Amino acid sequence: MSVQAVRKTFPPMPEVLPDVRRFVTVEAERRSFTEFVQDLQLAVTEACSNAMRHSGTKEIRVGVSLVGSCLEITVQDDGVYRAMPNESQDGQGHRGLHLMAAVVDDFSLRRGRPEKPGTTVRLVKCKT
Amino acid sequence: MSVQAVRKTFPPMPEVLPDVRRFVTVEAERRSFTEFVQDLQLAVTEACSNAMRHSGTKEIRVGVSLVGSCLEITVQDDGVYRAMPNESQDGQGHRGLHLMAAVVDDFSLRRGRPEKPGTTVRLVKCKT
Amino acid sequence: MTEPIFDIEVDTETRSARLTGELDLASCDRATEALAPLGVDPGDIQLELSDLRFLDSSGIRVIVQTHRALGERGSVVLRSPNPHVMKILEIAGIKDLGIKIEDSGV
């Protein structure tokens, strides 16, 4: 029952977010992670929204693969990670990282180097 | 110039936070990461504060090691990761994850399984 | 015709709105605009969420902004969120902000 890793590229336009969720849902179900689909939809939407809003990337690559008994979703952009806010939050905001960390088992955010920019968010959900 | 990985255990009491920072500073300097000491002090303080405030752990283990050209700090607790807030934030809060992610190159938060609870935060800072 | 991904029906008489489908970065501006007229007069605003299938931090931002715009003049009341939407609202700590959540017991 091994299913190959898949990767799909999306433009950084909010209109594609429902398609990103469909993609992740189908791939998670193919790998028998149906029970986690709602958490994964949320996490992948937050990661892609951040890439769209903050990074300036030209494309977003979403990958889905099985790693042992876990499903790993990666969201990669080629933009720049922003430490400082690029839009006023009037005291709200920063819920995205918290929500992602809250719904997956392993959450990681890796920034590129100057010679290879971009941010990779890894979202891992495991069967117990 | 290889320096062994080190690990030190602290009680979950806020009073030890200055000691945690001293520990990380000394170990980072021994590994020639002096230029990153302030960012590392902030990140490790946030991770330990979260373990103290939210997890219910009996101890916190802080590890420092070199991984290639990067310094990796881990903060492990034996408590329970809380998705839901356990204290009122009156609209603020959740700055900790954002600050950690902003000052390191690679930030990850891994939760334990039911049979082995606890949260591990990894904070990685790399030389360019 | 396929059904729209997100829809919002506003009733200024009853100061309520029904949100249907998926509220995210693609639909949040539309929701904010549609809700603006409800903020003009004082009083609570009821948001019927039973048909909302997806909510993320962009959607929560809409809800919080609508609530804050009311200030002392009222509060947002969220009605019948599905269990996953409820979980997201709880993780986001929405109740701390004075926003009410009511399960109409359907």
Added chain:
Amino acid sequence: MTEPIFDIEVDTETRSARLTGELDLASCDRATEALAPLGVDPGDIQLELSDLRFLDSSGIRVIVQTHRALGERGSVVLRSPNPHVMKILEIAGIKDLGIKIEDSGV
């Protein structure tokens, strides 16, 4: 005697306080208590940060709460943070909240 890890001197006359050392989860309650008297009367509150060597989210929470307690009656003004403290304040987006940061050009 070693110097204390954190210290705060409050002057109700000039509505100002000088924070020295490391402000974190261990010292934030002490800071909050010391600052409370300054929130009683209206007007800005000056916080002299030039000797603050460490600030984290627990410390930022103190600053934001002090600022919010003033409401419309004034604002917190942060003076002369060192470069790293300044960086943390910026990452936290503190200016968005109406808190002022002034470099006294030392």
